[in-house]
Amino acid sequence: MKGTVFKTIAILSTLLFIYLCDRFLDSYTLSIMNNIGIFAILALSYNLINGVTGQFSLEPNGFVAIGAYVTALFLIPADIKSDMFALVDPAETVLAMHAPFLPAIVAGGIASMFIALLLSFPVFRVRGDYLAIVTLGFGFIIRIFAINNPAYTNGAMGLNDIPDNADFLWIGSIALITFVVMLHIVYSRYGRAMKAVRDDEDAAIAMGIDTFKIKTTAFATSAFFEGLGGGLLASFLTTISPDQFTFMLTFQLLIIIVLGGLGSMSGTLLSTVLVMGSMEWLRFLDDDMVIFAMHTGAHPGMRMVVFSILLIVMMLFARRGLFGDREIMDIIGEKLGKRSGR
């Protein structure tokens, strides 16, 4: 019961924090925080399949793209769509799609989840690296599909004028919900079964666990939240195009979850802040700097060099990520000599 009280207080104070940020911070800081929030949603859900369940997957860019496009098509009013689609007229279904913000992003999530379920049937029937190969290919397929079906996606030009409903209240709250949901999954029989699949699949089967079902559950859950995050991204950026959803997006998320610790949700959250934040905080390195009255000259890309070095140093000292595969609460609990036994 003590845990529940603590959790309620933590959730309420986070909500208050989100509200205060949205109210008082300037738009530049807020845009960074929005970015962090969206990437937190994506990284947390990616960690469920990759870290907790241990199935090496490279899917996020595909599912984020699906979520972003579906949400965008639901949000943009029909008359703007007719004006925007330059190559061909939009398909009837595209014109008919319209929904308020929340149903629109949830639809993006459900669309991704549906595709994930279809993918899991061939992929999880066999073991090995097939998931990585299939999901990598899937990301390319989605992008090529988006480019080559202008009646649905406006082709390579992408969609713009997406209503910007996604403020920090939405993004922050959904990131919080994602975090809580992920922790609830991890600390349940499903999360334990996912970890069992990661540790030793044969032993998990010998415990009566239907590993196909568990892997599919993890994959579909990841896909849902990636789709949701994609929808938020579309509305936050107000413009999307196929080029945003390349493998680099997946790669960035992979860096985040490996740095945070595969299987650790709190680690992922912290590393999202560090990675996404330092991309911004290190921006001064790109500019002309004055060191001992000498001008260094502007070196665009310098921050990426420094960022990479920082990343390498961090991985040297924390080889299994910031928190390994454990949650911050458990680590603190153990340090205090408390046996949480959750």
Next chain:
Amino acid sequence: MRERLLEIESVTMKFGGVTAIDALSFAIARGEIYGLIGPNGAGKTTIFNIITGNYRPTSGRVLFRGEDISGIKASEAVHRGIARTFQNIRLFKSMSVLENILIGLHEQTKYSYIEAILRLPRYFSYEKMMREKAMEILEEFAIAGFAHSNASALSYGNQRKVEIARALATNPTLLMLDEPAAGMNPIETEELSRIIRKIKEDYDLTILLIEHDMKFVNAICDRVTVLDYGEKIFDGSPADAVVDEKVISAYLGEFRNA
């Protein structure tokens, strides 16, 4: 004869050109502790894998409670009441001892995914119930004190116990132990045979075990089957096995030397 729980009916298993099991038949009665012995490569673990659904036999049938279970899904075998341990310990290493047992209780923890995510009352009641049950099982093995330690931090003997406890948690009718006493010292082995006899009574189990330690087998098994190159060469009480000429010539010399 008492009710037959498990019947192996002329099971043959071939891997490519190699015949691992050749027309093997034996039956285990409910409530027995049955030993499967024989030198390395005799096909003992293969039989285990056939019974637990990991392999489908090339020919022959496996009957459990009179139903044909040859070639069923491995997780399905567990649902029907067949649990096993592995020859080389396979605990879930990133998890605590308690969590390992909770995985064994996975199928009995009956709250849905949605109930877990929304933390509905059934989640709390089942989690509490299962934790208590897991602690009970750990106490049976006298390792309740390690409940919150990481499974891989335990001594070898205790890890073996955790593995048996985890199999027991799946609520089996037939418990299959693959070399439970391997790597244990005589005192630990003594303790293990006492525990196995106790859980057999407490949980109304039938036990099938593979073992090399003849002293352990003698102390614990009601009957044994001796395998050599996939063929049965003896079937009867362990006391008779030790004096059987065929067995002596084929095996026991090896055991004594070992």
